[in-house]
Amino acid sequence: MHWYEDDAFWSDFSETMFSERRREETAELVARSPLLEFAPGARVLDLCCGPGLYLVPLARRGYAMTGVDLSEVMLERAGAACAGAGVDVRLVRADMLKHVEAESYDVVLNVFTSFGYFDDPRDNLQVLRNAHDSLVPGGRLLIDVLGKEVLAGWIGRPQLVDLGSAYVVQRDTVLDGWSRLRTDWTLVRDGTAREASITSFLYSGAELRALFEQVGFTEVECYGDFDGAPYDQHARRLIVSGIRESSGRGEEER
Ligand SMILES: C[S@@+](CC[C@H](N)C(=O)[O-])C[C@H]1O[C@@H](n2cnc3c(N)ncnc32)[C@H](O)[C@@H]1O
Incomplete structure (x- = not known):
């Protein structure tokens, strides 16, 4: 079993990763982040949603949320958090390596370092392809990791x-x-x-940007925080955003 498939790992260390304090901070971040401001009613996929720290405030912001995660335990917690907050969210148990819902979302999010988990770099690229294909033309993918430079x-x-x-x-x-x-x-x-x-895997801003471009994203931008700050020497995160071309054209060769 790979480490990321181990439910016990996510639940044993959840107080560190998914603390109450982080849940509150995430709600504040979602309320003020220009990077998380989408068209009213946007269909948003939170890929690797964990226990729903982003799902709840994004649903409250009026988006139609789907959360995908491999861990049954995390999905149960996400379901409880959404029910407790009175928000309606669709939850799906799936592996990001395989999960594609063709042209179904305006936005795909993958946040809090949930990317780069596969030993084979081609598999990580496949996750980007899946996200690309799950977006409608003109839709946005946003990935948030701890960049090498940070x-x-x-x-x-x-x-x-x-x-x-x-x-x-x-x-x-x-x-x-x-x-x-x-x-x-x-x-x-x-x-x-x-x-x-x-x-x-670790990515520099330039490396993650190049992967986005390789699978056909355009308007690829790197940010250093959810407030939209540039990815520079003050960056706290590496957030890369790209748009699926309106023509729907992906990479040249697949
Ligand atoms: C670092 S946590 C981040 C969770 C959430 N995005 C957050 O901000 O709190 C990574 C999540 O990815 C999930 N995960 C790990 N491997 C996965 C895979 N192959 N497919 C889907 N989800 C996966 C884990 O179960 C865990 O909930």
Whole structure:
């Protein structure tokens, strides 16, 4: 089993990744982000939606939301969050490597470093193709990852996340000449340690932009934060946005 298929990993480390604080911050971010402002009633696919941190505020903003995730546990949590918030969201269990709904969405989102999980770079490219094909012509794909340039600013220092009743130590290691990143996590609760390692591809702004262009996206732009700031030395994230050509033409050779 690959690390990303392990439901226990996502649920054991969920307090770190999907904390209540992050849920509140995400709701604020969605309310003010110009990058998340779409046409009224836009059909939006949140690819790798996790427990629905973006689904709820985006549904409240009036978009017709679909959340796709591979993890049953994450989808259950997303369903509970949406029900609790009184928003109607479609949830689908699927693998991003295979999931395509032809020309069904105005926007596809893939956020909080949910891209680059596959060992074979062709599979990661396939995810971009799937997103391209799921968009209507003129639709937008937006991917948010931790760019290489951002990571280079702070990597090397292990991080400690205090969860109150537990804590998590996170250590990052750059692999293969800045191609990939391994993150080792140790969760300590009641004197017992639970360890996990994840490995995923890293992208610079130029590299992710080139992949978008390779699969046929146009108007490809890189941003450094959800406020629309440029991807420069102050960037906190790498957010790449591209438009499926109105003619519907994809890459030249598939
Ligand atoms: C880092 S979390 C981000 C979740 C969410 N986007 C957020 O902002 O909180 C990545 C999510 O991707 C899901 N995932 C991992 N591999 C996947 C795959 N192959 N297909 C679909 N979802 C996947 C995980 O279950 C997890 O919920």
